[in-house]
Amino acid sequence: xxxxPEEAKPEAGTNxxxxxxxxxxxxxxxxxxHSFIAKPFFIPSISMxxxxxxxxxxxxxxxxxxxxxxxxxxxxxxxxTWRIAGSTPEYGDIVIVVPRNRREDLIKRVxxxxxxxxxxxxxxxxxxxxxxxxxxxxxxELPVDPNQPCAExxxxxxxxxxxxxxxVCELPLLRETLPNGASYLVIDHMDQTLxxxxxxxxxxxxxxxxxxxxxxxxxxxxxxxLNGLGGPVPLTDIGGRAEFVTFSLDGTQSWNPxxxxxxxxxxxxxxxxxxxxxxxxxx
Numbered sequence: 001x002x003x004x005p006e007e008a009k010p011e012a013g014t015n016x017x018x019x020x021x022x023x024x025x026x027x028x029x030x031x032x033x034h035s036f037i038a039k040p041f042f043i044p045s046i047s048m049x050x051x052x053x054x055x056x057x058x059x060x061x062x063x064x065x066x067x068x069x070x071x072x073x074x075x076x077x078x079x080x081t082w083r084i085a086g087s088t089p090e091y092g093d094i095v096i097v098v099p100r101n102r103r104e105d106l107i108k109r110v111x112x113x114x115x116x117x118x119x120x121x122x123x124x125x126x127x128x129x130x131x132x133x134x135x136x137x138x139x140x141e142l143p144v145d146p147n148q149p150c151a152e153x154x155x156x157x158x159x160x161x162x163x164x165x166x167x168v169c170e171l172p173l174l175r176e177t178l179p180n181g182a183s184y185l186v187i188d189h190m191d192q193t194l195x196x197x198x199x200x201x202x203x204x205x206x207x208x209x210x211x212x213x214x215x216x217x218x219x220x221x222x223x224x225x226l227n228g229l230g231g232p233v234p235l236t237d238i239g240g241r242a243e244f245v246t247f248s249l250d251g252t253q254s255w256n257p258x259x260x261x262x263x264x265x266x267x268x269x270x271x272x273x274x275x276x277x278x279x280x281x282x283x
Contacts, residue, residue: 034073036062041096041107041242046154047211047218048107050140050171050185055147055249056268060096060240065089070098070239081236088113088235089207092182092275094242097209097233101224107242108219111178112208119199120221123188123214127179137173137185144169146251154216158189181277188214194221206232245271
């Protein structure tokens with residue numbers, strides 16, 4: 001007995017509503033992760049050399065100091081003074097801050113806390129009447145590359161060629177140690193306006209931030225009109241803490257993925273950005 005051929009079932013069409021819903025959920029999940037847990041960050045300037053280089057890619061954690069208006073990625077919320085589960089950074093933390101006169105993220109180091117009195121004398125921080133210790137370290141021979149060309153107007157006379165023929169930027173280094181023992185390297189290779197700042201007191205709910213490249217950082221020492229931070233910054237403008245470098249590119253890469261691997265800088269991937277603590281310096 002012959003069987004009638006089965007009728008072909010009509011193919012189901014794409015459920016575009018479900019596809020769009022899934023895409024929206026995925027985008028919201030990414031936004032939530034970037035806003036409340038961690039986000040990537042790219043270093044575009046020389047203000048945090050030698051610890052951060054142009055071309056470094058970082059991970060910034062969003063929760064160490066609680067959450068505020070600047071926590072939301074792309075700064076979609078209006079600027080405000082509210083905080084949730086707020087806490088105060090520690091000396092030496094590298095933080096993300098949004099200046100009061102614009103909505104771009106800057107990255108600087110915490111050098112004074114609420115209630116501190118801070119001055120800068122001949123390039124040295126004076127904190128509550130005590131000079132912050134600075135010790136001379138061996139110069140850093142930083143390779144010259146497209147992301148760090150060691151331009152003469154930034155680093156006059158510091159570019160040289162090694163006996164092997166390699167072009168380097170020979171950067172004079174100081175090791176600075178804050179009252180909690182946080183220790184890190186800074187560059188201060190010339191005497192200029194930013195090396196001198198009259199004493200100010202950091203108000204409650206504020207911190208004072210500086211870049212590690214002391215001669216080339218528009219930070220708390222610089223007025224807002226000159227793209228600085230205009231003094232102490234409120235904790236409500238701090239959006240996270242820099243944790244570690246994921247990888248760093250020297251600027252020789254292009255759109256071609258085959259150029260990315262040769263452009264990787266040696267020794268920078270997974271470098272921690274939390275300053276080591278010197279036990280002898282802690283009170």
